[in-house]
Amino acid sequence: MFIYNTTFVVNISSFDTWQKWLYTTCKPLIKNLVPASEVAVYEVMSIENEEERTVSVQWKVASPDDLDAINKQSPLMLKQMSSDFGEKVLFFSTILRSL
Template identity: 30%
Template sequence: MYIYNLTSVVSIEVQKQWLDWLKNEYALSIKNKGQIDEIRVFKILNLEKEHTYAIHHQTSSPQNLMSFIQEDIPKIQAECFRKFSDKVLMFGTELKEIEL
C-alpha cells in the first residue's frame, strides 16, 4: 500500500469552511479521478495552537501515487490557497506500508 499523507494546518478562522470544502469538493474530486483507492482524514490531537489534520490518500499502485503527486497535488494546493490564503498550510509526505 502506498500513501500520500497531506498534512494540513488550519487556522481556527477558516476551520469550518475548510472542512466543508474538504468533504464536499476535495474528496469528491479525488475519488472521481480514480487514482486513489481510499481517502482517510485524521485530526492530530497533540498540537494545541492550530487545528492540524493528516489526509491519507491510499493506492496500491506506485504509478498512480506518483501521477497524483505530480499532477493533482499542485492543483490542490493552489485551489486551497485561492480559497483560504495563508490560513491553511499544506505539506506532503510519501509513505509505503511495511508488513510486520
C-alpha cells in the same frame, strides 16, 4: 500500499469552510481520479493550539500509477485552495509506503 499524506494547519476561523472544501471538493476530485483509493482523515492530537487545528488527510492506493496520478493532481488542487484560503490554511505533503 502507498499513502499520499497532506497535513493541513487550519486557522480556527476558517476550519468549517475548509472542512466543507475537503468533503465537497478535495475528496470527490481525488476519488474520481483514482476510484480504488481509500481516504482517511485524522486530527493531529499531539499539537495543542487554540487558534489552529492540524489535520492529516491520507490517500491509500495500491499501485505506483495511482500514487503518481494523485501526486500530479494534488499540487494543482492545493494551489487553488491556497489562493482561496491564503495563510489561514498551511499544508505540506509526504509520500509513504508500507514496509
